[in-house]
Amino acid sequence: MKPLALVIDDEVQIRRLLRFALEAADYTVCEADRGQLGLAEAALRRPDVILLDLGLPDLDGVEVLKRLREWSETSVLVLSVRDAEDQKIAALDAGADDYVTKPFSTPELLARLRVAQRRARPAEETTTFAHNGLQVDLTNRRVTVDGKEVSLTATEYALLRLLVRHAGRVITHRQMLREVWGSNAEEHRQYLRVYITHLRRKIERDPQNPVHIKTESGIGYRLIS
Amino acid sequence: MKPLALVIDDEVQIRRLLRFALEAADYTVCEADRGQLGLAEAALRRPDVILLDLGLPDLDGVEVLKRLREWSETSVLVLSVRDAEDQKIAALDAGADDYVTKPFSTPELLARLRVAQRRARPAEETTTFAHNGLQVDLTNRRVTVDGKEVSLTATEYALLRLLVRHAGRVITHRQMLREVWGSNAEEHRQYLRVYITHLRRKIERDPQNPVHIKTESGIGYRLIS
DNA sequence: GCTCTTTTTTATGATTTTTTAACGCTTTTG
DNA sequence: CAAAAGCGTTAAAAAATCATAAAAAAGAGC
Numbered sequence: 001m002k003p004l005a006l007v008i009d010d011e012v013q014i015r016r017l018l019r020f021a022l023e024a025a026d027y028t029v030c031e032a033d034r035g036q037l038g039l040a041e042a043a044l045r046r047p048d049v050i051l052l053d054l055g056l057p058d059l060d061g062v063e064v065l066k067r068l069r070e071w072s073e074t075s076v077l078v079l080s081v082r083d084a085e086d087q088k089i090a091a092l093d094a095g096a097d098d099y100v101t102k103p104f105s106t107p108e109l110l111a112r113l114r115v116a117q118r119r120a121r122p123a124e125e126t127t128t129f130a131h132n133g134l135q136v137d138l139t140n141r142r143v144t145v146d147g148k149e150v151s152l153t154a155t156e157y158a159l160l161r162l163l164v165r166h167a168g169r170v171i172t173h174r175q176m177l178r179e180v181w182g183s184n185a186e187e188h189r190q191y192l193r194v195y196i197t198h199l200r201r202k203i204e205r206d207p208q209n210p211v212h213i214k215t216e217s218g219i220g221y222r223l224i225s
Numbered sequence: 226m227k228p229l230a231l232v233i234d235d236e237v238q239i240r241r242l243l244r245f246a247l248e249a250a251d252y253t254v255c256e257a258d259r260g261q262l263g264l265a266e267a268a269l270r271r272p273d274v275i276l277l278d279l280g281l282p283d284l285d286g287v288e289v290l291k292r293l294r295e296w297s298e299t300s301v302l303v304l305s306v307r308d309a310e311d312q313k314i315a316a317l318d319a320g321a322d323d324y325v326t327k328p329f330s331t332p333e334l335l336a337r338l339r340v341a342q343r344r345a346r347p348a349e350e351t352t353t354f355a356h357n358g359l360q361v362d363l364t365n366r367r368v369t370v371d372g373k374e375v376s377l378t379a380t381e382y383a384l385l386r387l388l389v390r391h392a393g394r395v396i397t398h399r400q401m402l403r404e405v406w407g408s409n410a411e412e413h414r415q416y417l418r419v420y421i422t423h424l425r426r427k428i429e430r431d432p433q434n435p436v437h438i439k440t441e442s443g444i445g446y447r448l449i450s
Numbered sequence: 451g452c453t454c455t456t457t458t459t460t461a462t463g464a465t466t467t468t469t470t471a472a473c474g475c476t477t478t479t480g
Numbered sequence: 481c482a483a484a485a486g487c488g489t490t491a492a493a494a495a496a497t498c499a500t501a502a503a504a505a506a507g508a509g510c
Contacts, residue, residue: 085332
């Protein structure tokens with residue numbers, strides 16, 4: 001997915017220039033010509049990065065930044081014609097990630113954008129499912145049963161992941177086949193029988209009496225949570 | 226606790242100026258007058274932020290940055306007299322968090338330092354890996370098996386480093402190819418097979434029955450930790 | 451230039467995974 | 481009750497993936 005950049009600037013030429021440069025660098029671009037609108041757009045579109053001009057007609061750029069930082073940590077690059085030191089410091093301390101003086105070099109701007117994006121990344125949260133001895137760590141792709149690691153094949157894991165994502169709810173045969181095997185395999189219910197057997201053999205204490213993967217006859221399967 | 230700043234610069238006047246400014250801003254400061262020493266200090270002292278001059282007598286600043294980024298994510302501000310655009314871009318893309326041209330304004334530098342610190346993540350960094358006779362020291366680029374040093378080629382080492390940094394987790398083929406060979410080599414899985422064979426021959430006691438690098442068929446590989 | 455090392459490409463056999471097929475059991479339906 | 485349909489299990493055939501060796505190409509050092 002292309003990253004989304006929000007340009008907040010009142011000058012149409014600058015916006016056009018930035019749009020051109022950003023799109024060439026494989027960003028999707030949205031624009032706002034005023035501070036209020038910029039904040040609204042930021043809330044609505046959730047851009048990956050914001051390019052903010054300081055000289056806006058309604059709100060001061062630093063004010064926009066402060067309001068934005070009340071709820072968002074999106075990377076913000078401030079663009080400004082003002083080269084005044086105190087202005088820079090104010091913007092940086094208000095939460096800007098970088099401050100670039102106009103006229104700027106486009107390649108440098110793009111490099112600084114890459115830095116901002118690189119830093120923004122993380123939030124490496126581990127999403128885990130756990131119930132009755134079965135643990136599925138979707139982030140690290142690890143499955144354990146009573147603490148012992150279980151090794152699954154690609155298809156087995158894809159199927160289990162789907163069940164985990166909809167844990168507690170019934171998933172239809174059709175849904176499973178489409179998600180795991182692709183939309184042209186929707187008729188191969190036998191695949192499911194085979195792989196559910198495989199999965200049960202690996203994750204159930206007693207595969208004959210499954211407690212994790214329940215069959216909903218005629219409909220599909222369900223992971224108990 | 227005061228934050229620790231590491232200054233890597235060969236000019237004593239600059240170091241003195243920075244030390245003065247940084248200490249006034251309540252940093253603890255340590256210094257290095259060349260690249261190799263700077264890297265060693267960074268590994269030893271674990272600074273919160275690094276100020277790096279590009280014009281060093283032994284190693285090029287960008288080279289220092291690249292080496293540092295092999296194992297550390299510490300914020301780095303590059304200071305340079307060179308204002309050349311391609312120089313800036315090279316440094317920023319090599320992992321610098323900011324690029325300030327000398328002569329710089331001290332208050333602005335401090336503001337940019339605050340930004341760098343704000344963005345810094347409290348990352349626990351893996352600098353050495355040790356398990357079952359295999360030792361990998363990322364700061365010194367040294368690999369030993371049962372105490373005996375093993376020599377790896379650049380590609381072999383890059384691959385092993387990637388595995389170490391994600392030790393215990395599965396790394397997909399795609400991830401490995403992108404990180405080691407670049408994003409336009411994502412289809413060349415055969416590279417991986419060849420290099421995993423090479424690595425195993427060098428680091429496994431019995432390459433036929435690997436205990437360190439496990440294959441996750443259809444997915445990728447995993448380093449056991 | 452030449453040699454030695456490293457990387458990339460090609461070829462082949464082994465291993466693992468996926469698909470297909472067969473059979474017995476249970477539940478539903480006429 | 482008997483036939484039909486759905487499910488679970490197992491085994492094999494087919495396909496995909498993997499490991500390894502070796503040749504070719506590219507690069508580094510002299």
